[in-house]
Amino acid sequence: MSIIDQITAGDVRATARLLRDIDDQVPTTPRILKQLYPHTGRAYIVGFTGSPGVGKSTLVDQLALRYRQDGLTVGILAVDPTSPFSGGAILGDRIRMQRHFLDPGVFIRSLATRGHFGGLTRSTNDMITVLDAMGKDVILVETVGVGQDEVEIANSAHSTVLVTVPGLGDEVQAIKAGIMEIGNIFVVNKADRQGSRKTVRELRSIIDLGLRRRQDNGWQPLIIETEATKSRGIEELYQAIQKHRQYLLSNDHGQLDEMLYKRARTQIVEALRDLALRTLLQRIESRGISLDSMVRQLMAREADPYSLVQEILAMELRQD
Amino acid sequence: MSIIDQITAGDVRATARLLRDIDDQVPTTPRILKQLYPHTGRAYIVGFTGSPGVGKSTLVDQLALRYRQDGLTVGILAVDPTSPFSGGAILGDRIRMQRHFLDPGVFIRSLATRGHFGGLTRSTNDMITVLDAMGKDVILVETVGVGQDEVEIANSAHSTVLVTVPGLGDEVQAIKAGIMEIGNIFVVNKADRQGSRKTVRELRSIIDLGLRRRQDNGWQPLIIETEATKSRGIEELYQAIQKHRQYLLSNDHGQLDEMLYKRARTQIVEALRDLALRTLLQRIESRGISLDSMVRQLMAREADPYSLVQEILAMELRQD
Numbered sequence: 001m002s003i004i005d006q007i008t009a010g011d012v013r014a015t016a017r018l019l020r021d022i023d024d025q026v027p028t029t030p031r032i033l034k035q036l037y038p039h040t041g042r043a044y045i046v047g048f049t050g051s052p053g054v055g056k057s058t059l060v061d062q063l064a065l066r067y068r069q070d071g072l073t074v075g076i077l078a079v080d081p082t083s084p085f086s087g088g089a090i091l092g093d094r095i096r097m098q099r100h101f102l103d104p105g106v107f108i109r110s111l112a113t114r115g116h117f118g119g120l121t122r123s124t125n126d127m128i129t130v131l132d133a134m135g136k137d138v139i140l141v142e143t144v145g146v147g148q149d150e151v152e153i154a155n156s157a158h159s160t161v162l163v164t165v166p167g168l169g170d171e172v173q174a175i176k177a178g179i180m181e182i183g184n185i186f187v188v189n190k191a192d193r194q195g196s197r198k199t200v201r202e203l204r205s206i207i208d209l210g211l212r213r214r215q216d217n218g219w220q221p222l223i224i225e226t227e228a229t230k231s232r233g234i235e236e237l238y239q240a241i242q243k244h245r246q247y248l249l250s251n252d253h254g255q256l257d258e259m260l261y262k263r264a265r266t267q268i269v270e271a272l273r274d275l276a277l278r279t280l281l282q283r284i285e286s287r288g289i290s291l292d293s294m295v296r297q298l299m300a301r302e303a304d305p306y307s308l309v310q311e312i313l314a315m316e317l318r319q320d
Numbered sequence: 321m322s323i324i325d326q327i328t329a330g331d332v333r334a335t336a337r338l339l340r341d342i343d344d345q346v347p348t349t350p351r352i353l354k355q356l357y358p359h360t361g362r363a364y365i366v367g368f369t370g371s372p373g374v375g376k377s378t379l380v381d382q383l384a385l386r387y388r389q390d391g392l393t394v395g396i397l398a399v400d401p402t403s404p405f406s407g408g409a410i411l412g413d414r415i416r417m418q419r420h421f422l423d424p425g426v427f428i429r430s431l432a433t434r435g436h437f438g439g440l441t442r443s444t445n446d447m448i449t450v451l452d453a454m455g456k457d458v459i460l461v462e463t464v465g466v467g468q469d470e471v472e473i474a475n476s477a478h479s480t481v482l483v484t485v486p487g488l489g490d491e492v493q494a495i496k497a498g499i500m501e502i503g504n505i506f507v508v509n510k511a512d513r514q515g516s517r518k519t520v521r522e523l524r525s526i527i528d529l530g531l532r533r534r535q536d537n538g539w540q541p542l543i544i545e546t547e548a549t550k551s552r553g554i555e556e557l558y559q560a561i562q563k564h565r566q567y568l569l570s571n572d573h574g575q576l577d578e579m580l581y582k583r584a585r586t587q588i589v590e591a592l593r594d595l596a597l598r599t600l601l602q603r604i605e606s607r608g609i610s611l612d613s614m615v616r617q618l619m620a621r622e623a624d625p626y627s628l629v630q631e632i633l634a635m636e637l638r639q640d
Contacts, residue, residue: 240423306354307354
């Protein structure tokens with residue numbers, strides 16, 4: 001049985017091995033991903049983003065249980081760039097797996113982003129491709145923080161949920177500053193804490209202001225209060241995602257096409273960025289020019305980074 | 321007067337213009353950066369990272385005032401990827417500039433990362449190069465969150481300060497999971513809040529555990545409690561940074577070399593990643609193959625991203 005057959009049949013061990021290879025940037029993975037690609041496009045992808053400590057994992061785990069009640073299979077991908085150093089992702093997986101221990105319908109994996117040269121967005125997209133090909137109906141992707149990578153990962157999701165907690169203060173300001181516009185649904189988790197209503201009100205006025213400014217008659221972002229550790233608000237969050245899904249799939253204003261366009265564009269650009277870098281570094285190494293020697297030239301200020309890079313491109317790109 | 325002369329003479333308007341061009345990825349910037357590079361290497365670079373809402377900006381502004389008391393000039397770079405949508409960075413700059421309104425010794429700029437294809441790490445490195453060439457003695461770089469970009473930006477700083485607040489709970493867990501190892505100094509800001517001592521104790525035990533595990537006899541990370549809005553703890557933070565600076569510059573265990581090596585390596589890799597991508601996209605466009613047409617092929621599932629990228633590389637890389 002080929003690896004393609006194994007994965008499309010939902011084999012957990014084969015899938016786990018391929019995901020690890022993607023994380024480790026093993027050179028054979030693009031060949032496999034290429035063959036998996038025709039088997040994708042069925043899964044509904046939901047992104048969750050928010051600072052560490054807001055309770056994303058608990059929320060996602062609870063939501064996975066809700067999808068299981070509908071008989072849907074769930075893939076969970078936790079993008080955790082805090083873990084390249086200590087292997088925290090693997091330990092985290094083990095703890096989380098226990099919650100869904102006897103349920104083969106849930107597959108959880110953390111992306112530790114051991115990849116030495118970034119490539120977080122591409123690795124995440126590749127892993128979504130694998131879980132989609134594996135046949136998962138719903139894929140829940142957790143990302144930490146509000147960096148550029150998160151904005152790009154949001155481009156890969158059908159629905160994006162921004163999670164915050166009461167009392168973070170400037171957090172709302174950060175949302176105001178811009179990331180708001182990627183959120184389809186807002187969650188105020190730990191809603192038992194003081195200030196929850198105030199946070200909801202602030203979010204509401206920021207969202208309304210943004211919609212007015214853009215004269216947007218499309219999707220009105222929903223705000224849900226949850227207390228994930230007590231399963232409170234999970235049903236409401238589930239319904240909110242369903243509502244956004246229906247809005248998107250109706251495609252009245254071409255929202256679905258726009259989302260699929262952005263996603264395809266991100267996939268090409270990120271794959272090109274990473275593969276071009278890796279290929280160029282391999283090529284110069286094979287000519288006996290090591291990255292190490294260039295780094296030492298730079299440290300000695302015998303060269304500048306821009307000239308070094310232009311030299312590499314002049315050497316390796318076709319002249320015509 | 322050439323732009324190089326203007327910037328190395330500390331001209332604020334010329335510098336601001338170049339920084340905007342870097343943010344907008346104007347194609348002439350590498351040529352200018354190349355000429356600025358020999359004028360760099362003097363500045364001491366301090367990175368500040370932490371979730372939105374922990375008070376990084378106030379902390380950095382206060383610290384800038386402290387450096388000014390020593391007669392040192394200060395550049396502040398706020399990397400704010402939350403702002404590509406609404407132009408929040410520019411408004412933020414105006415508000416912050418008022419605090420240092422009459423002081424030409426402080427230069428503040430936010431990086432909105434409008435760059436459509438990522439490149440946050442490279443843009444940040446380029447902006448550090450400019451402020452260094454401008455003659456700033458100290459460069460304070462603020463980054464949001466704990467993403468891959470932040471880890472890479474930390475590679476560019478001599479000293480890295482991780483900022484948190486009491487009561488974020490899992491925040492400490494995230495630090496535990498790995499990002500801790502990039503922090504030379506830890507700040508618990510808003511230390512008047514309940515739970516501050518507890519947060520300090522937790523950080524201390526995590527740091528000690530990490531040091532023991534790695535049998536590290538080098539730098540012992542310092543933990544400082546601050547209340548930035550009341551200037552409390554700023555002197556202690558300043559002293560902690562000075563202490564780390566002395567440790568680094570003594571170079572007893574080759575720490576400085578290691579830091580400069582990582583930084584040079586990041587500069588080359590990120591410049592190559594970005595320039596290769598941009599050059600390849602331009603080249604295929606000039607052959608009449610648009611990114612748009614490839615995106616539409618992908619959407620129609622007539623192609624997969626991996627094959628498309630391999631075709632581009634086969635077309636544009638030298639055959640030999």
